[in-house]
Structures are given as C-alpha cells and as structure tokens.
Amino acid sequence: MVKSGNYSRKYSKEWDKEDGLREWVSRVPGDDTKAACRYCRTVIRAHRADLKVHSLAKKHKKNAELSTITGLFAAFPYGDKGREHTVDKDKADMKGEGDERALDAAVGEIVNPASVGFIGCGNMAQAMLTAFLKKGLVNPSLTIASAPSDRNLGKLRELGVRTTQDNNDVVISSDLVFVCVKPHQLTSMLGDLPPLGNHSPLFVSVVTGVSLGHLETMLCSLVENPRVVRAMPNTPSAVGQGCCLYALGTHTTPSDAETTSSLLSALGMSAQIPEYQIDAACGLSGSGPAYIYMAIEALADGGVKMGLPRQLAQTLAAQTVKGAGAMVLETGKHPGQLKDEVCSPGGTTIAAVHTLEQNSFRNSLISAVEASALRSKELGAKE
Ligand SMILES: NC(=O)c1ccc[n+]([C@@H]2O[C@H](COP(=O)([O-])OP(=O)(O)OC[C@H]3O[C@@H](n4cnc5c(N)ncnc54)[C@H](OP(=O)(O)O)[C@@H]3O)[C@@H](O)[C@H]2O)c1
Structure with missing residues (x-):
C-alpha cells in the first residue's frame, strides 16, 4: 500500500474525467499519494475532497483565469517538483468569498474518513452507526464491523455494512476504527491483532474506564505512535439526541481532531474535554x-x-x-x-x-x- 504520513489512498484515474478537476489536476511522477495543480504549480494531497476544495480557492480560480487568458499551460508538474500545498491554505483562501456553503460541503467530505470500522457491534456501536448512516456520514459499503458471533452482525448486514468475525479485517481496511467492546474484552482482543506495518488508522475507543495512556501502550504493539481518541457516547445517539464527550490522545493530529468532532457531533451534542473528566461524563451522560x-x-x-x-x-x-x-x-x-x-x-x-x-x-x-x-x-x- 502506498503511504504518506497518515494518508494511504492513491491518485485516482477518475479525476482525469471529472469536470472541474480534469482541467488542472495531474499526477506527480513517483508519488501516487500526491496530485499537482497545473495552474498554481502546487502539489497537494491526492484526495478528491482536497482537490475539490482547491478548485474552489480564490487563488486557484485567478490562476486558472490567467492561464486561459495567456494560453500558457505551465510545464509543471512534469519534471518540476512544485511547492507543497495544504488544503488549509485553500480553506482560508475561500473564507469570506460567499463560498462558505461549497466549502462546508467539501470540508464535510474531507473530515469523513472513507472507510470506517467497528470492533464490537453491540448496543453502543449500533447506536453510533445508525446515527452516522442516517446523516450520510459513512458509506455502508465502505464500513466494516466485527464480532465473535453472528448475534449482532446480522443486523448490520441488513444496513448494508460488511461484517467479519476477524477483527484484523476491520483494522487493515479502515481509516478510522471504533473500538466498542466491553472493558474486560479489550486486552485479549487487542493482543490478538498482528502489527499493522505502515497502515495507521485513527482508533476511537468508547470502552469505559480505559485511559488514553493505557490504550496507547496496548496499541503500540500494532503501530508506532498510535493515534487514539477516548470517547464517552450514549445510546440516544441512535436517534441523533446523544451526548458524546471525548479526549484526544498524544499522537492525534489536527485533522484527527476535525474528523472526530465532525463525526461525533452527528450523535447529538459532542465536546472535547480533558481526559480526567471522562469518568464523570460516564456517570452523568454515559449511564x-x-x-x-x-x-x-x-x-x-x-x-x-x-x-x-x-x-x-x-x-x-x-x-x-x-x-x-x-x-x-x-x-x-x-x-x-x-x-x-x-x-x-x-x-x-x-x-x-x-x-x-x-x-x-x-x-x-x-x-x-x-x-x-x-x-x-x-x-x-x-x-
Ligand atoms: N451501552 C452504553 O450505553 C454505553 C455508553 C458508553 C460507553 N459504553 C461502552 O461501550 C462499550 C460497548 O458497550 P455495549 O453496550 O455496546 O456492549 P455490548 O452490547 O455487550 O457489545 C459488545 C460487543 O463486543 C463484541 N465482542 C466481544 N468480544 C469481542 C472480541 N474479542 N472482538 C470483537 N468484538 C467482541 C460483542 O460480540 P457479540 O455481538 O458476538 O456478542 C458485541 O458485539 C463498552 O466498553 C461500554 O462500557 C457503552
């Protein structure tokens, strides 16, 4: 699998056919995780949502106009490395230009990971998944859930979600993995997973009582610097009236924080809190x-x-x-x-x-x- 930081999807051929993208997007030779903008002479993450945001940025539109007027198509990126560019610059560039709705739509896509997995699919996992599906935040065919028995898996298959009895299938095929087992099941469940190599999904644990430090230590045997979120949701999430408090682990990135906030707010209300408050949140809103x-x-x-x-x-x-x-x-x-x-x-x-x-x-x-x-x-x- 091609890998760059936390990003592992490749440049898609489909973009060469898509209106609004094909005019300017091109491959970066030797790096399938990046795409190049012919007009701006920049290199950005090869993610459809990032590309869409870039296409809406003021500067890009100006450069596109200029290229059309002058008829100049820069030789870039073939042979030229180009400047590294982040989608945040494009987002900042779009602010205040009446493009907020388009920005929200595009950002909505970015913060929703393509593939979501659930290890354990009992009451809490089903409540969360129901909310994500209702709000269209996850694609059922890109969602996978595991459990040792078919007791709950059958219900998820009815929702179009892929299921497995092998937790490793979930971990290797997901960008974000919700860990939804009971506290006493966690250690042996994680102990059975093999190291993940370059693949490093974001883990969101809803397991009661287990600290970020402990989760990070356990996940270290799977992946270096595991990115972990500890969350305390509740079951009214199933009807979009839940509460979900969460704390971010040591290795999470700003984009993980954005992803977490965007997904968990779909459950009802959500807020980031210091980890020491999570037990109290369990006592109040969890239970x-x-x-x-x-x-x-x-x-x-x-x-x-x-x-x-x-x-x-x-x-x-x-x-x-x-x-x-x-x-x-x-x-x-x-x-x-x-x-x-x-x-x-x-x-x-x-x-x-x-x-x-x-x-x-x-x-x-x-x-x-x-x-x-x-x-x-x-x-x-x-x-
Ligand atoms: N329920 C709540 O209101 C609530 C609120 C906040 C936090 N939580 C926390 O959320 C977690 C899940 O709670 P829950 O109420 O959803 O429990 P649950 O209904 O008992 O579901 C547990 C799930 O874990 C699966 N499982 C057991 N061993 C496993 C293993 N080794 N590998 C993979 N999956 C395994 C079970 O499989 P089977 O389907 O085969 O039985 C089941 O699907 C707990 O840690 C709980 O403290 C729950």
Missing part, C-alpha cells in the same frame, strides 16, 4: 439514559395508578422529560428557577416536590452519577 428511562417508567406507573391508560401515561412521561430538557437547554435558565416557576404557593407541584425531597430524589440522582463514575474509574484501574 444517564438508564436513570431517565427508570424515571419515565415510574412517572408512567404513577399516571396509570391515578387512572391514565398505560400508553398515554408513557407518552406523557417521555414528552414531559423531553420538554423539561428542552426548556433547560433553550431558555438557558437554571433548572432551580424553572422549578420555582411551576411551583405556585400552596399548589399541587410544591406538594409533589416536597414528597420527592422526603424520598431523597435529588440525593438519589447525585449518588447514581457518583456510583457510575467511581465504577468507571474502578474498571480502568483493573485493566
């Missing part, structure tokens, strides 16, 4: 959906007890949780203030709030977050 499902179930039970039909009670409970969450997010008000606003003096709600306080409602939730976060730390310490 949180379970607490809220229990709350919805209990609220619905209360409704049924007081005479509502089950289905209506469940819908009311879920919609009430959704609505209250939206109020907090959209008004920006403190939840305590929103609570006060619905407690009229001597009214029904304050009576219920008192009952919740008597039954340690807030204390229970604080303790739940704490218990999950401590368990996450404990799982990490075991690895």
Whole structure:
C-alpha cells in the first residue's frame, strides 16, 4: 500500500474525467499519494475532497483565469517538483468569498474518513452507526464491523455494512476504527491483532474506564505512535439526541481532531474535554439514559395508578422529560428557577416536590452519577 504520513489512498484515474478537476489536476511522477495543480504549480494531497476544495480557492480560480487568458499551460508538474500545498491554505483562501456553503460541503467530505470500522457491534456501536448512516456520514459499503458471533452482525448486514468475525479485517481496511467492546474484552482482543506495518488508522475507543495512556501502550504493539481518541457516547445517539464527550490522545493530529468532532457531533451534542473528566461524563451522560428511562417508567406507573391508560401515561412521561430538557437547554435558565416557576404557593407541584425531597430524589440522582463514575474509574484501574 502506498503511504504518506497518515494518508494511504492513491491518485485516482477518475479525476482525469471529472469536470472541474480534469482541467488542472495531474499526477506527480513517483508519488501516487500526491496530485499537482497545473495552474498554481502546487502539489497537494491526492484526495478528491482536497482537490475539490482547491478548485474552489480564490487563488486557484485567478490562476486558472490567467492561464486561459495567456494560453500558457505551465510545464509543471512534469519534471518540476512544485511547492507543497495544504488544503488549509485553500480553506482560508475561500473564507469570506460567499463560498462558505461549497466549502462546508467539501470540508464535510474531507473530515469523513472513507472507510470506517467497528470492533464490537453491540448496543453502543449500533447506536453510533445508525446515527452516522442516517446523516450520510459513512458509506455502508465502505464500513466494516466485527464480532465473535453472528448475534449482532446480522443486523448490520441488513444496513448494508460488511461484517467479519476477524477483527484484523476491520483494522487493515479502515481509516478510522471504533473500538466498542466491553472493558474486560479489550486486552485479549487487542493482543490478538498482528502489527499493522505502515497502515495507521485513527482508533476511537468508547470502552469505559480505559485511559488514553493505557490504550496507547496496548496499541503500540500494532503501530508506532498510535493515534487514539477516548470517547464517552450514549445510546440516544441512535436517534441523533446523544451526548458524546471525548479526549484526544498524544499522537492525534489536527485533522484527527476535525474528523472526530465532525463525526461525533452527528450523535447529538459532542465536546472535547480533558481526559480526567471522562469518568464523570460516564456517570452523568454515559449511564444517564438508564436513570431517565427508570424515571419515565415510574412517572408512567404513577399516571396509570391515578387512572391514565398505560400508553398515554408513557407518552406523557417521555414528552414531559423531553420538554423539561428542552426548556433547560433553550431558555438557558437554571433548572432551580424553572422549578420555582411551576411551583405556585400552596399548589399541587410544591406538594409533589416536597414528597420527592422526603424520598431523597435529588440525593438519589447525585449518588447514581457518583456510583457510575467511581465504577468507571474502578474498571480502568483493573485493566
Ligand atoms: N451501552 C452504553 O450505553 C454505553 C455508553 C458508553 C460507553 N459504553 C461502552 O461501550 C462499550 C460497548 O458497550 P455495549 O453496550 O455496546 O456492549 P455490548 O452490547 O455487550 O457489545 C459488545 C460487543 O463486543 C463484541 N465482542 C466481544 N468480544 C469481542 C472480541 N474479542 N472482538 C470483537 N468484538 C467482541 C460483542 O460480540 P457479540 O455481538 O458476538 O456478542 C458485541 O458485539 C463498552 O466498553 C461500554 O462500557 C457503552
């Protein structure tokens, strides 16, 4: 496989036929991972998305015009090495020129890795994959997932995703590998993988408790300077309403950060945080959906007890949780203030709030977050 830094795809013959590219793009003799611009006399990464961004850059358009007017087609790149050029310069060049939408479209392509793999395809992997597929961020035919049994693989095949029982198939054919196994399965799973040679995918681990340092140490036996991201997603990602916090490893690049942010934001909200906060994020948003499902179930039970039909009670409970969450997010008000606003003096709600306080409602939730976060730390310490 031809390799240049973290990039391993070759110049494609297809670009010689594509409008907007064929006029200026050409091969760089001796380096299939680069392409040359005849107008700008520059050499850029041979990635279709980078080439598209370049074709939209102001400077390129000016050079193209000039070449047409003067009729001059520089001898470059044949025999001439040309200046190295990065797509970031083109992106900066396009800003403020009314081309933002085209830029976004082209950048969207760059930050989405061509081939994505999943090792482990249970609840969390399926939730993430569903979101990526819904948003068109990954191509199912370029996506591959592995697991030891067919228990979950069949569901992924129905989505058009390639499946295998060999984790190495996933690693060698992906630019980005999501590691989605349980903490106790991780060490033996990684230990069974052979060294990868020149291929160096970005690893995004969602494994609870396992630190970046530990992941990097384990992955060192596969690849030099492994590029690793540690993420804490949650399952509402499947409906685009998830939360995903992540921390970047030592060897990740700015482009890895862009890729990670672009993919993970498709899950709902996502944010980069310092690694020491990940266990707390596990306690709150990683495990949180379970607490809220229990709350919805209990609220619905209360409704049924007081005479509502089950289905209506469940819908009311879920919609009430959704609505209250939206109020907090959209008004920006403190939840305590929103609570006060619905407690009229001597009214029904304050009576219920008192009952919740008597039954340690807030204390229970604080303790739940704490218990999950401590368990996450404990799982990490075991690895
Ligand atoms: N679920 C959540 O809400 C959540 C939230 C945040 C983080 N996480 C973390 O995400 C990870 C996955 O959780 P999950 O809920 O998706 O677990 P899960 O539903 O049990 O899925 C685990 C997957 O790993 C596969 N697997 C087991 N051993 C393997 C091996 N040696 N090689 C490759 N695949 C293997 C399983 O295969 P089979 O299909 O054959 O059983 C299954 O597909 C965990 O570390 C968890 O802590 C989960």
